[in-house]
Amino acid sequence: MTKRRLPIWLYALLLLIAAGCIGYLGTRHARVFDWSSGDRASLTAPTRAVLQKLHGPVQITSYAAPGGKLRPTIAAFLQRYQAVKPDISVRFVDPDKNPAAMRAAGIEVAGEMVLRYDGRTQHVRALSEDALTNAMERLTRDGDRIVAFVTGDGERRADSSAGADLGLFIKPLAARGVRAVPLNFSQVGQVPQGTRLVVLASPQSALPKPAVQALVDYVRDGGNLLWLSDPGQAHPELDPLAHALGVQRLPGLLVDGQGAALGLNDPRIVALGSYPPTAITKGLVQTTVFAQVQALASISDTEWSARPLLRSSPKSWTELQPIDDRHPSTIRFDPAKGELRGPLDFGFALSRLSPSPDKNEQRAVVIGDGDFLSNAFLGQAGNRALGERVFEWLLGDDALIGVDRAAAPDRVVHLSRGGLTMMAAVFMIGLPLLLLLLGTGIAWRRRRR
Template sequence: MSRITRRLNSWLFAVLVLLGAGAIGYLTARHDHVADWTYGSRVSMSPQTRAVLAKLDGPLDIVSYADPQGDLRQTIAAVLQRYQQAKPDIHLSFVDPQKDPAAMRNLGITVDGELILHYRHREQRLDVLNERSFTNALERLVRGNDRVVAFVAGDGERRADGDANADLGTFVAQLEDSGMRAVPLNFSQTASVPEQTDLVVLASPQAALSPAASKALVDYLGNGGNLLWLADPGNQDPSLQPLADTLGIRVLPGELIDPSSSALGLKDPRMIPLGDYPVSPITRGFVLTTLFPEVAPLAEVRKSEWQITPFLRSSPQATMQSLNGSSGNAPKGPLDFGFALSRLSPSPAKAEQRVVVIGNGDFLSNSFLGNGGNRALGERIFDWLLGDDQLIDMPSRSAPDRVLNVSQGELNILSIAFILLIPVLLLVIGGVIAWRRRRA
């Protein structure tokens, strides 16, 4: 091959490389593609955020009150750009808060860059912009007005704002972030459930309800109210019987034991793990494993106008034992311990009345909320009771691989490997390479 031909090939190759680089630059400027291979795409946008955006069936207008000086506007626009890629009808506009300070005071704008989200005549405010706060604001927009959830108090119930192991403070705090407002309901201070209440929660009372409290709850159901009743083993107080009779169910006098739980490493057979659920509006498509400690089984005692759908059921290996430890002729599994009840509402204000009864309250407590899908199941229960059916199938926030659990022995092996073995191996490899080069 002549020198001219070789030069021509070299120039042609250089031109082709430049053309290829230009084509790549042209395509990347017009087509944006990002791949996130982390679990649940947690580095980019979470599946839950995408699911909430999909629930918004109209435009979302966002107004940011950010000073034009500095980089704050560019930062806000960059953060919201990925949401606009998932939902193109998100519109972002900026207002200079310095131009009309009086108007800013009337709007209550106190933070530079504060955002107001507008959707279908509803609005939410954000003074901190991150994915968690933005997703919570979107959920509140989907729900509409804040939902008032009244927690019965005064009879030893689990506290909605408590941080003790048995309380529900951690879970309720998350509910409040997503558009629910928890309030105490003490029947020693009021004779009935307030009219604006969307849901009443009776969480494992330890003392007998007063006759007035029992009557108020029965009247609340008679007027079309929604109820969550968490009953634990031993909750056989006669004061709860009118409530059970109204629903046509019974909390059985015993607790579940499941010997098969030992296969999952659980040493206490009273710990009931579930990975399979009966088909119901609450558990449809739910595949996460949940854990229930000390469960009271439930039974339907009579047919009524309530449609009763079991959604929590033990394994066939489970049995019921009495609280003194004897099993006798106790019923065998599978046994139900979660009922979803619904009927046509006697109230003209809504079409359907909903009640959930669960023979366990610990699964939502501060101690056990982080186990498997407990939190996600609790969210589904509240969404169904409040009529937010479109939010029930939302993906869980958490990813299962954020914590690496290793024993002390495994930790020692890893420490020796990284501190001693790997450096020694690198030194040996370097020495071998140096020796071979000297011989070459």
Template sequence: MRRLDRWFVLLGLIVATGCLGFLSARHSWTWDWTRGARASLAPESVAVLGKLPGRVEVVGYLSPAGPLREQIAAVMERYTRAKPDLVLSFVDPDLDPAASRQLGIAGDGALLIRYHGREERVESPINERNLSNALERLARGGQRIVAFVTGDGERQADGRANADLGTFMRQVERRGIRAVPLNFSQTRGVPEHTDLVVLASPVAAVPAQSVTALVDYVRDGGNLLWLTEPANDDLGTGALADVLGVRVLPGVLVDGQGSTLNVNDPRLVVVGDYPFHAITRAFRETTLFPQVAALAQVSDHDWAVVPFLRSGERSWTAFGGIDNDKPSTVAFHPEAGELKGPLDFAFALNRLSPSPAKSEQRAVVIGDGDFLSNTYVGNGGNRALGERILDWLLGDDVLVDLPARGAPDRVISLSQDGLNAVTFGFLVFLPLVLLALGVGIAWRRRRR
């Protein structure tokens, strides 16, 4: 009887092993234990895939010779794991040279992504960043045209000067946004098929013709991003401010809160806490704004106005000059009319669109344009915030929700006690231990 029980146990083990082998051949389970899930897709890539319901085709026009096919298949395996209906296939370009020439394929080939009749080409190198950017452009539904007003000293979208926006715009162009110049002295009004107009910190008086064109554009339902600066309320843009229902307050916004983050110039406004809005939802990065103008909203307007950038409790609008050698000595003078914070310096506006072709009209007014300039766009979350602003203005709310890019362990956070412990351990304790071991070994050898 006992021998029969043993045979039953052995048979059960064989059946269980066979069942496990059968299931493992048809189902797979994957666990990523790497730091920050480095072996899996980043959260932003997963979020983009979630905005592409249905089948997505990825076609690699690559020669079978060489390692490129295997490398791309390894990268795409992460995407297919998150989206099973994403299909990868390869075509040998040598077998169809006419199609290859039509697609402009040469050298190492190309990777094309097709979705609902649209197609995007992935830039080289083929990595997660470029793949997700191409998928994001498909999620947008096509390229978006952003027109930058020029001719009055505005920040240039393709400029390389410190004050220009070239670095930022080169980043967002990969995400399906195309920047074009708009000079009202050469054209009448805003061209059709323009998704957004940007007025970026003019330094000269804006001609009445340009202001009228911008006002007409807003009244007709166009979306607008207006970056203004301190003392820019006298550049002839009053009519534009009236149609938006905002006012630029006099003075420069200064904030002593930055001293806690080793920012000694109070004109550099540091923001780490944001009023609730779709632009700042789940946004926790610190942003830096130099030379800010505070804003105020005018009542009795049909715009829904929501502030999404606000200075701290220790801020105020400073009048007069500030000593560049000792900016931290600036003081609050309420008797001169200076206003105490917290003060808003960015508004998001929306209303029912006057245009029958759109359901909603959106505008953003920010009292600073330096935060997206070539000099400051790399500070903290400045670039990520700029991308969120453009996404919201272009109506891509689903893309505003994308988490911020970046590795999770770029910064080592240590308290002062932890830093003291590391310093004492490596500079004092460890050398003493090694010295004691050396003395002990020498003493034992002498006793022998």
């Protein structure tokens, strides 16, 4: 009896030793096989190329609350990157412990990731390879990009914390390689060389003619421009700039009767939850709020390709009468006075072939409101996200890595009613009957022994 059992114990011992060796090797060497269609569970070749450019550790901080499935989902997603670049470190922070700090850090959505590399930072709000790889690509760029803010005529300042200025929006952009500098045309006659973008943000007084001409020359030579134009100030001296861009500023104040449904009692405040499809607004689902808006129109006979960026609701119109002293309920649309019924555009993304031989495409954005990026309104819903998208597009950061994955051919199974009935019969009747027959046969054979 002992001789018969000895090989069994030996086999068991060898099996345990083999299992221990496999477990030990598994902790030392990781080997992953991707058998999904189109290698959908692995990083694409463009992403691997970007990771090779990052010659140093990358720190990723994700602001996701503990509990639930968000943290494990993010961790599993980032493991693909860590498998290729082991010096990527991941840390999770509970955003509910210090909401004020989260707002100061610009955290807007649950699970938002902040990437840090070589003194630069990037925010990622979408859990996708496309979004994360593009952010890493931006981290690899050396040198600051100069953004010049026109000053000297009451424009919104980029270095001020006053309510009407843009300091809270511009300051975090420094970590992304954006350097804001003042541009005063009383001191310089033209836009300096090396400027990637010029921002004209809501001038309060009339611009001198040489300043307007310098801006027109800059646009005609292929420079990118962001123009924030507020209602209530005609600024006829800027008509040459508007003509050079192929846009027209419509008179009056854009008011929206739809705001009451969103809890807004002031019709001068326009809130948007959906946007015309553009490269800037693609995937933007957050609500944006605009305090006072000027409607815009595009001129068809120009070299520019004008894409509507922001559009009011059908219940909006251009109010031509002052409404500061009137109760909102007394405001009515009056076409007899020349008021225009919505929907009306108040933001355009403009592009054309660049006149400059140094680049292929010239871009400009004109928005009929500057308050949405101001310190007073920046915390409203998706205002910061929209502003960042505008800057990224104007600086060319949208044309980075396009992750093209073929859709899995086996994700959807189409069954007819007859096929569904047959499948149900096989699993509910056929399979149990087969098991019953096999069991009966085995029992019958044992009884015959």
